[in-house]
Amino acid sequence: MSYDVTATFADIQTDVEAVSPIHMFVVNASQSGTDYQYYVDWNHDVTGYKLDSSGDLLDATTCYIGFPIKGDVLKSNIDGEISGITLVIPNVDRVMEGILHSQEYLRGKDIYVMTAFARNLPSGVGYTFIGTTPDKRSTIKEKFYIDSASSSEQAVVFNCKSKFDIKRAQILEEHLVMSVSGSITIHRVVCKLVTLLLTPLVI
């Protein structure tokens, strides 16, 4: 379910001091259901909001593991397309690599990229609680899909695309002609015939 980001976010965004933006990444490490891995780009573990199976933020809290995660800035180009992002997660104890191997490189699985202000995270006792005025709807959330993944001793790199790019995947012409779908094959044959017929006229 979608939600409107609360006005709190917009208010803090315009502040020029005492602001602490924080970036969180949630990887769904399951092919069949949900097995969220919560990460945060921070110098220690941070308590944040849980996600339900639909990817909506809950009031319940969970621990986001603090890592120096590198993620690209979200951009959109002049055509209105959202560019893909690259996410680099340290391969500590090869945990992430283990998930990749057991889950078919997580191809097509979702990654949530969330931006919030530290003060709007859950508050409580303990060093992982860095929030003071909890407000789960002061979180900007973008959903991406894992297009490819690679791993090394140091890091696991995910190339992520927005859902629009995944849906616009190009199909090779050979596959198209060999397709059992007669309508597409006929359509392409007709197109070629029209092209052949028109070519002499143009010359």
Added chain:
Amino acid sequence: MAYLFPIGTVQNNATGLIDSVEYNMFEPNKGVTSKDVHNVLVSQFEQQSISTRKKANPFITLSYEYENIFAREYNQIEHFVNSIAQGGLSSFYVIDFSRGITPSSVHVTAGGNWQPALSNTRYWANTKIYACAYTATYGWRLAPYLTKTANASITINRSGVDYGDLTSTNFATYGKLYPAYEAFCVPDPIANFKIGPHINQDIDLTGDGGYTRSGTVAFVGKYPSV
């Protein structure tokens, strides 16, 4: 099990073990400096800050400074760095001797916990920071910090993980309370030690013989300090 610099695995008799060798506590004779490091992204116009963004929580750096310590003391530090800290690989507790506070009184709760009365409790910002009640003569005690009443008192957990032999009476009379941080030493921390005059006495765990050394051991905190 807790490791404390520079004695190793702390025992209840206020000594420490490193590879089954028993060591005693000694303070850095030239002092301790510590500071909280803040990660703030500052946008500047000319010399002026026009906007600030906090990038991470503050963490602490500590520096133990030694001048002409005995060879047995240097050997103890070297043993600790190699076996416990593993040159910066593993974390341990470091007492910040630059942040001592003398409690005006020490209350012992019904459950046995200590509640030293402090006029400023800001050093105990989170429960990852331990408290060390320390005296030069009557031993010390290292225990987790539990809760606090801001700028009045903190509660030290004596019923769980708790090390040392200092009594509450001696703490109240002679002791000071120091924060103890879980920290790493920086890689290759004792390379800066310089050799000093030679003392012609026995060189062993109690003798003062051998070359004296001077230098600094630097540490970096593992958890937020503020």
